Amino acid sequence: MKVSELIKKCSFNVLNEGEGSDREILAPYCCDLLSIAMGRMPADSAWVTVMGNINTLAVATLADASCIILAEGSKLDEPALQKAKEQGITVLATELPIFDAALMIYQEQHA
């Protein structure tokens, strides 16, 4: 499933649509601790987290996540939104808990 299809199929809010929306999603990945995500998240993951600060954006770019999904109603702060625009990273948001958001992505991928 591509990032653009994820945007269409799941009812997530689009906070920023990046350049890579025809990127293929490998699988959802969940973790809020940055250096664990950095070390363990496979490239092209759809990263589900509650951390919406600028460091999330840096980790997503450097570890090659395909997009970020902010769960539990988490917000992107202003510097993070600027960074998302600058780096062309797709950031989506949902009120769903982390597990439910990741499950929804998984189910759409395997539908």
Add this chain to the structure above:
Amino acid sequence: MNNDIIVMTYEVPADDFTRAGEASSSVKGKLKKMGVNPDIVRKVAIAMYEGEINMVIHAFGGTIDVIVSPEEIMMILKDQGPGIEDIELAMQAGYSTAPDNIRSLGFGAGMGLPNMKRYTDDMKIESILGVGTTVTMRVSM
């Protein structure tokens, strides 16, 4: 890639989380443009980011030199921070002295140094208490 040796130098500002990661992002972009293998670019980006963030959180910023040769990419991260008292302990997964305000940003898992070791082919830490820390990492081409 040609046979030239390319040196990139970055200043890492103290306490500035909004800029932390910029040096690593810049190096990642440049290596990509040079046509370096994407797996190697990813390793360098991850290891360098962890080192860069450590300089911001645990020291007072510093300088990073990245030396790209046909054989390897070498990163030298130098700070004049407080130094690391027990390097073996600091290298253990889960060990962190990050304060609460830093943890609330998502840092402090104690995985930065272990990631740096894991994603590079060679890593050396030299540290003197009260003087500073130099971390040298190499990733082979």
